[in-house]
Amino acid sequence: xxxxxxxxxxxxxxxxxxxxxxxxxxxxxxxxxxxxxxxxxxxxxxxxxxxxxxxxxxxxxxxxxxxxxxxxxxxxxxxxxxxxxxxxxxxxxxxxxxxxxxxxxxxxxxxxxxxxxxxxxxxxxxxxxxxxxxxxxxxxxxxxxxxxxxxxxxxxxxxxxxxxxxxxxxxxxxxxxxxxxxxxxxxxxxxxxxxxxxxxxxxxxxxxxxxxxxxxxxxxxxxxxxxxxxxxxxxxxxxxxxxxxxxxxxxxxxxxxxxxxxxxxxxxxxxxxxxxxxxxxxxxxxxxxxxxxxxxxxxxxxxxxxxxxxxxxxxxxxxxxxxxxxxxxxxxxxxxxxxxxxxxxxxxxxxxxxxxxxxxxxxxxxxxxxxxxxxxxxxxxxxxxxxxxxxxxxxxxxxxxxxxxxxxxxxxxxxxxxxxxxxxxxxxxxxxxxxxxxxxxxxxxxxxxxxxxxxxxxxxxxxxxxxxxxxxxxxxxxxxxxxxxxxxxxxxxxxxxxxxxxxxxxxxxxxxxxxxxxxxxxxxxxxxxxxxxxxxxxxxxxxxxxxxxxxxxxxxxxxxxxxxxxxxxxxxxxxxxxxxxxxxxxxxxxxxxxxxxxxxxxxxxxxxxxxxxxxxxxxxxxxxxxxxxxxxxxxxxxxxxxxxxxxxxxxxxxxxxxxxxxxxxxxxxxxxxxxxxxxxxxxxxxxxxxxxxxxxxxxxxxxxxxxxxxxxxxxxxxxxxxxxxxxxxxxxxxxxxxxxxxxxxxxxxxxxxxxxxxxxxxxxxxxxxxxxxxxxxxxxxxxxxxxxxxxxxxxxxxxxxxxxxxxxxxxxxxxxxxxxxxxxxxxxxxxxxxxxxxxxxx
Numbered sequence: 001x002x003x004x005x006x007x008x009x010x011x012x013x014x015x016x017x018x019x020x021x022x023x024x025x026x027x028x029x030x031x032x033x034x035x036x037x038x039x040x041x042x043x044x045x046x047x048x049x050x051x052x053x054x055x056x057x058x059x060x061x062x063x064x065x066x067x068x069x070x071x072x073x074x075x076x077x078x079x080x081x082x083x084x085x086x087x088x089x090x091x092x093x094x095x096x097x098x099x100x101x102x103x104x105x106x107x108x109x110x111x112x113x114x115x116x117x118x119x120x121x122x123x124x125x126x127x128x129x130x131x132x133x134x135x136x137x138x139x140x141x142x143x144x145x146x147x148x149x150x151x152x153x154x155x156x157x158x159x160x161x162x163x164x165x166x167x168x169x170x171x172x173x174x175x176x177x178x179x180x181x182x183x184x185x186x187x188x189x190x191x192x193x194x195x196x197x198x199x200x201x202x203x204x205x206x207x208x209x210x211x212x213x214x215x216x217x218x219x220x221x222x223x224x225x226x227x228x229x230x231x232x233x234x235x236x237x238x239x240x241x242x243x244x245x246x247x248x249x250x251x252x253x254x255x256x257x258x259x260x261x262x263x264x265x266x267x268x269x270x271x272x273x274x275x276x277x278x279x280x281x282x283x284x285x286x287x288x289x290x291x292x293x294x295x296x297x298x299x300x301x302x303x304x305x306x307x308x309x310x311x312x313x314x315x316x317x318x319x320x321x322x323x324x325x326x327x328x329x330x331x332x333x334x335x336x337x338x339x340x341x342x343x344x345x346x347x348x349x350x351x352x353x354x355x356x357x358x359x360x361x362x363x364x365x366x367x368x369x370x371x372x373x374x375x376x377x378x379x380x381x382x383x384x385x386x387x388x389x390x391x392x393x394x395x396x397x398x399x400x401x402x403x404x405x406x407x408x409x410x411x412x413x414x415x416x417x418x419x420x421x422x423x424x425x426x427x428x429x430x431x432x433x434x435x436x437x438x439x440x441x442x443x444x445x446x447x448x449x450x451x452x453x454x455x456x457x458x459x460x461x462x463x464x465x466x467x468x469x470x471x472x473x474x475x476x477x478x479x480x481x482x483x484x485x486x487x488x489x490x491x492x493x494x495x496x497x498x499x500x501x502x503x504x505x506x507x508x509x510x511x512x513x514x515x516x517x518x519x520x521x522x523x524x525x526x527x528x529x530x531x532x533x534x535x536x537x538x539x540x541x542x543x544x545x546x547x548x549x550x551x552x553x554x555x556x557x558x559x560x561x562x563x564x565x566x567x568x569x570x571x572x573x574x575x576x577x578x579x580x581x582x583x584x585x586x587x588x589x590x591x592x593x594x595x596x597x598x599x600x601x602x603x604x605x606x607x608x609x610x611x612x613x614x615x616x617x618x619x620x621x622x623x624x625x626x627x628x629x630x631x632x633x634x635x636x637x638x639x640x641x642x643x644x645x646x647x648x649x650x651x652x653x654x655x656x657x658x659x660x661x662x663x664x665x666x667x668x669x670x671x672x673x674x675x676x677x678x679x680x681x682x683x684x685x686x687x688x689x690x691x692x693x694x695x696x697x698x699x700x701x702x703x704x705x706x707x708x709x710x711x712x713x714x715x716x717x718x719x720x721x722x723x724x725x726x727x728x729x730x731x732x733x734x735x736x737x738x739x740x741x742x743x744x745x746x747x748x749x750x751x752x753x754x755x756x757x758x759x760x761x762x763x764x765x766x767x768x769x770x771x772x773x774x775x776x777x778x779x780x781x782x783x784x785x786x787x788x789x790x791x792x793x794x795x796x797x798x799x800x801x802x803x804x805x806x807x808x809x810x811x812x813x814x815x816x817x818x819x820x821x822x823x824x825x826x827x828x829x830x831x832x833x834x835x836x837x838x839x840x841x842x
Contacts, residue, residue: 017330019738023294024334024383025341026727027287028375032342033349033723034280035371040350041272045364046258046265049197054109054139054224055233058099058240059260060089061248064572064630083577084267086570087632087666088113090219091249099223102243104231110220111136112210115667116203117545118158119175119182119692120166127161129201131178133210137191139224142202146170147189150206156185157204160192175692176203178213179668181551182692199262199362215668222260248634258362265362272359275720278446283724285453286512288382290505290731293460295386297501297738299323306391323387331383338379339372346371349723358716421461428455428782435789439614441523448790449721452515455782456508463500467492470774491767499767502739503775505731506814510779511786512728513810516721518787518802520714523649526795528710530650532703537564537591537674539684540702544693547669550662552691553584559687561677562587565670567661569632571654573619580632580654582661591674594651599623599643609639610655612648616641629654631664649795672702729817736821740764744829757830761823768822772815780807 051057063082070077099108116131118124134149134157142159147170150157156174168174172187191204205213214221227236233253240251252260259266299306306319314322346365353359431451438444459466471492492499541548541556548565556563567582583592585604594601597613599622604610611621621627625641637660645655662668675684675696684696697705747760755763787800 017298017326019734020291020294020298020327020330020383021334022734023287023291023731024331024379025338026730027283027291027382028335028338028379029342029345030283030287030338030723030727031280031375031378032339032371033345034276034283035374036276036343036346036365036367037272037349038276038280039368039371040363040366041269041274041276043368044269044272044366045255046262046362047255047364048257048261049193049195049199050140050202050261051224051257052141052195054257055227055253056225056237056240057139057252057257057260058091058095058223058225058244059221059250059252060091061250061634062089062263062266064575064634066575081575083572083575084270085572085630085632085634086267086577087634087664088221088263089248089634090216090221091223093218093220095244095247095249096223098243099225099240102236102239104228104236104239105225106228106231107138107226109136109138109224109226111139111222111224112214113221114179114210114214115546116176116178116205116213118162118166118201118203119177119545120162120168122165122167124162124201125165127199127201129162129203131176131203131205131210131213133207134204135207136224137204138226140202141193141195141197142191142204143194144189145192147187150188150204150209153206153209153212154183154185155188155206155209157189157191158187159197159202160190161197162201162203163187163190177545177549177693179215179546180213181549199360215663262360262362265360268359268363272353272363275358278449279720279724281446282449282453282721283727284378285450286508286724286728287378288386289453289457289460289508290728291382292386292389293501293504294731294735294738295327295383296390297498297735299387299390320388320391323391324384327383327387328380331380332376334383335376335379339375342375343367343372345723349719352719353716356712356716356719417461418465421458421465424454424458424461428458432785432789435786436792438793439617441794444790444793445519448515448519448786449512451786451789452511452782453508455785456504456511456779459507459778459782460500460504463503464496466774466778467496467499467503470770471496474770474773491763492770498739499771502732502735502771502818503778505728505735506772506775506818507779507782509725509728509732509817510776510810510814511782512721513725514780514783514802514807515786516718516725517806517810518783518800519790520710520717521801521803522787522791523794524707524710524714525801526791526797527649528703528706530647531706532650532699534593534595534647534650535591535674535699535702536589536593537562537676537699539675539677539681540697540699541673541675541684541688542671542695542697542702542705543669544695546667547671548673548694549669549691552688552694553670553673555687556673556675556677556684559677559679561675561679562590564588564591564674565658566672566674567658567665567668568652568671569661569665571632572630573615573627576618578615578654579652580656580661581652582656582658584658587676590676592651594645594647594655596643596645599641601643603642604655604657605642606657606660607639608642608657610643610645611641612651612653613644613646614648615653616644631661633664633666635664729813732814732817733821736768736818737825740822740825740829744832747826747829748832751830760830761826764822764826765819768818769815772818775818776811776814780811 063084065080065082068079093110096108096110099105112133114131117129144157145160156176158168158174163169168187170187170189173184174187175182175184225236225240227233237251237253244251309319350359350365354361428451431447431454435444435447435451438447471489474492475489541552550565553563553565564584564587569580571578571580588601588604601610609627616622619627621641623641623643626638627641628636628638631637677684681696688694688696750760788798791800792798
């Protein structure tokens, strides 16, 4: 019976349920899109290209492992954790003999992979270029279609795509920038793949030249294993694993070869899981807040109808069942539509991440039934729970009281709501205090957005009290605006719950948007300030390609300049990840000042390390302490702390001697070179003229380049949170439209009492502006508190970076949404004759 009545109610109140439908549909779409990203990170396919002809690939372990054993109450618990390293791990070349003597193996081919950028006007079409030894072409789909294989040190075979794009043929010369100084090579052949290769450009060198450029003597990137005729690759894999037991080598077949080939895609999986989880969690919390508010408004609009049901003997249980079934019906329809829309949205989001460089296109987007089903389940549960929460009051009161309350809003909110609001406020304050003590971005970012949502929840719960308090403050100014202002003041006082349902999404929109926009700016500006203050060099040499070759730095030193090469990497101390750099120790203090607070940079050398105050605090270090860590390529190192410095945000948490880092990274070229000299910019550029792509910049110009780079990185975060903000904006419009559309009879009575259409619209505008002012104050206050705490924790200063024009733009957009969402339904409601509306049945 209740199901049939629920269906009739929905058919009769299509317009009333439309707002709830839209809120649930958007929530389902958002959850599905985030779930598809999470699913892609967990199960996304990385197809091999280069190793297409190698059924089995042996590679090094790309993870750092830690096993902990705990003994408690007679029980032993063993936990194993693993984290990825930043650079490619290499294998010892002497493993080849072990592999070759394994049963079922016909041939073992060593593989070398290293960066190699061809200098052509046409470029590589967005593909990453890698260098290899021609010997390893047997593992690939490439076949020589023109010319001959490389034999001499300056011989080169290029792939067909590059040859066609640049118009090259055998006999032409090509300059290649690899891990050493740029060098001219003679193209001796062109290789064309027999299967599709879409994500990379391959350059093949002679074996000796490839070993020189790889710069890892006695080591290889991987081994390609060709099974004997008739041998099963899976059985060969098992035999190889037994032969390699006790080593860190990994054996891969099938689709597992893709992550070995494309390390960036394998690392992107972890990043995508993190991004999808963070977006999904934030989206879910925002969706709960919005959906509960929408259903509360829907139930409030039906207060008289539900009161009549109570008056004719409907039990509290029947009321709850009715509202629950209505919510499930609407949730099922909205969840299904939203899940389908979310699949399209997830694909678009993945393509945008690829375009921004956050995710490589080698990680294919995964579409499965799990995200839509999860979104549908979450939508149904959320709708049912929201309806239950919204129906608590009307289901508990007596029938006579229900009829009395249906005529006018309660003068005081329920004490339970007030207590819950105060608890939410206290929880938000605790999160803000905790945020001020967090000093790493991975730890502070989730707390930042959680604090905004929890504080916005307190606004939702305490909203009626806040609206009434605002009405008292606005009463004087609003009276000056005439009859519309007085009517607006009366509505704010008499319909505080309805107005609060509009304030909540507006405050959330402003608070969340300001937080998203200014968190990155606060962190980026602090890092750039430290870097700007710490660079003592007169000039900065930067490369437009792979970096600045060591030969270029040596040429500058020949002119008696003080030159500091900077190589970037990431290392792990235990499982903790730290940004690190390698710098030239000689003359370091003349070009670089990290604000040393203990120890001395004079001691920086092959066996020492300088650490930031953050790293020193986290790892309990001081000058003279021993630090065990894992370098970027997985090589363990034990170093002595030489110095502790304050400017870790601008320069990274660990600083090593240049050569130590350069020998353990994929690209040993310097990301920048700091030069202290009496020579001019033109003179330096003349010295470096034989190195194409190098630029001599002033420190200010280098800072501007870094700012552009930070902006590009920030766009990824803006996109990630943009969908949440878009959902919140839709919720603002939806809630305002629902709130105004329900007041058709009120508008009609005002017009019958003598108010003109213009006066009613002026009243609506005044209400919207008052609500906007309150929401702006609350949202801005939330954002300011959270951003200040974030700034204290991350930079040590209570000075968040806020761009005034950008802030005004956020408030302006929120204002336009509020005014349009109230004006359009208001004008539509006023088109109907007042007498018709006033005499119609409710």
